[in-house]
Amino acid sequence: MTTFIDQEASRRDFLFIATGTVGAAGTALALWPFIDQMNPDASVLALASTEFDMAPLAEGQGVTIKWRGKPVFIRHRTKEEIEKAKKTPLAELKDPVARNANLPPDAPATDENRVKDATGKVNEKYLVQIGICTHLGCVPLGEAGEYHGWFCPCHGSVYDTAGRIRKGPAPRNLDIPPYKYVSDTKIVIG
């Protein structure tokens, strides 16, 4: 009797383990569609790009437009704002990286790198950035805060006139979306 069980055991063990493995792997694989259905769907991904003409913006004027459901700040900066941003030494910045989707991820956060488009064109008057605080996603207020750039009312993050984080809990500069100039004043975001 014992020998009988022993002989059968190896074959049974194999079948048990094989069945268990297929069952576990199958369940794990079947889980993926249930997880992935929560990711952005095709209709959301399709709304990828927006065009905007900045010519009507007067100096010192800014607008907020919508791209992928997010606010995008477009600001025609004054001369003083540009000067102030340019004069800031990089060593004073909390986040030394440009956070510009059009540049390599390690590009330094100079004022020039904050206004560069995907083709390398620079028009320092126009600053285009995603209007979402990098802390917890509130929309910061313009021309506010200690550096007269942006100020987030939720948890007190302060950005300068180039949208770089200077004080408060936010870890990164405001993100620059991917965009390029299609004429001197017209841009395509996305």
Next chain:
Amino acid sequence: MSGHATYEFKNPIVRWIEARLPIFSVMKAQAMDFPTPRNLNYWWTFGGIAATMLVMQILTGIVLVMHYTPHVSMAFDSVEGIMRDVNYGWLIRWLHANGASFFFIAVYIHMFRGLYYGSYKAPREVLWMIGVLIFLAMMATAFMGYVLPWGQMSYWGAVVITNLFSAIPVVGDPIVQWLWGGFSVGNPTLQRFFSLHYLLPFVLAALVFLHIWALHVVGNNNPDGIDVKSEQDTLPFHPFYTMKDLYAILVFFLVYLAFVFYSPWYLGHAINFAKADPMVTPPHIVPEWYFLPFYAMLRAVPDKLGGVVVMFASIIILFFLPWLDRSPVRSARYRPLYRFFFWLLVIDGIFLGIVGSQPPEGWWIPAGRIATTWYFIHFLVVLPLLSQIERPKPMPASITEAVLSRGGH
């Protein structure tokens, strides 16, 4: 606790069912004859009150779903429709909205009762830990429910809380997009929150069942924190505690209904009467009152990841409470030092709530940091240290002796 009692039922139908599914004997043993310590005070009624509030939330919630539309263009208006057009819609909605607050009031009192009388200590560790799970599930349910009316505070609350996950290194941003189903909080987010807000209360009900099951294995703790030694120490649950609980539930409902009828918006925020606008953040975002202490801890740390870690740690630490407090004496009645620190923790928690309601400016920032630090010191330093140095007061030999020595009967 009482094991399987053998009951003889007279009714032949009951006998027939009982032989196939012993539901009548289980009900009688657990819900009626269950031996309960004779010295339970009114702080012990808040478990029953909390369970009643869960039932209220499920009942009113099921009715609200009959009239609510989970879509960004219709959610806000459908809630206004409930308030103005649906027969008694205003009543059902205010019962539900205020019910959430009163559910939390009951649960917070229930938890602090557990802290005061040492109800988390052996052999009730699992009972306590299931309770912490219930608390977590409640918080998730309340958060998602608050998003559904799609007002300004609903929307921006959802933005801030989902963004907490973006603090996780590397995978943070993909996780947040996965939670949103898009690149910002939008219709897919609202629909999944609605789905989960309907699911979670039933998960809660299942957890409450496990909580009560664990309670019925080890039996109630009591204000003296000493074990039941004989039948003399106990009373049958029915009618002694069914009636005591019912009385407390009625008094609790008096306060709850006073809010519902006379000041239904008092615990909410006026800005949530404005429809969600993804382009404009309200000047001052605050969560509902029951999240304020945790919100204060989030903001106390001047670093994004650090703040998120501290906030979650403040709840996770409760899972370890049975092993942080090593004192063999349960009740604070016999622990003079612990009693002092317990009340200090209560004050610290209330103070954190006040800090969380204020804008993060001026002296509120250092105040929030000190209060947050104290919260962790209480659990990580004070409790382990007290179990070493505290000299407890002499304990009565039994519950009966404790009751009689205080002139009770």
